[in-house]
Amino acid sequence: MVYPHLPRVLLKRHIDSGYLRTGSSLRELASSIGVGPEGLERTVADANRFARTGVDEEYGKGSSPFGHQYGDPAHTPNVNLGPIDKAPFYAIAVVPTPLATALGLRTDTDAQVLRDSGEPVGGLYACGNDANSIMASEYPGAGCQVGAGLTFGYLAARHAARS
Structure with missing residues (x-):
């Protein structure tokens, strides 16, 4: 999805630097990021099905009330799940980061x-x-x-x- 408030000139800078990859089709995007086109098409088809039903059956995306604050309140049935159906398509590398743990030792109200x-x-x-x-x-x-x-x-x- 291209957000209308982001001028294309900003996207161009990220595309030129290699940070953002693009393709006019899912197959072209797959080639650009080095993944199999069938797998990417299947993944996008699943994501689009989840966007239509409002339920991500694979990872539960969009089920947390914390995440809803970042969604599109005008989008239904789930503010966090939208379709991936309009070219051009974009991808960025997602890598693990050492943010921190959130499920440490169990404590009481006095820590x-x-x-x-x-x-x-x-x-x-x-x-x-x-x-x-x-x-x-x-x-x-x-x-x-x-x-x-x-x-x-x-x-x-x-x-x-x-x-």
């Missing part, structure tokens, strides 16, 4: 690490990326880990001072 039984481990606290995030496995935006780390670090310090 004490909990045993499997639910009992606290005396003197052991976790916060930030070492603790199970209140956001579960979601990352709704910049600062959420910092905010949770500061808050639960404060709670841990207060609890430790009382102990």
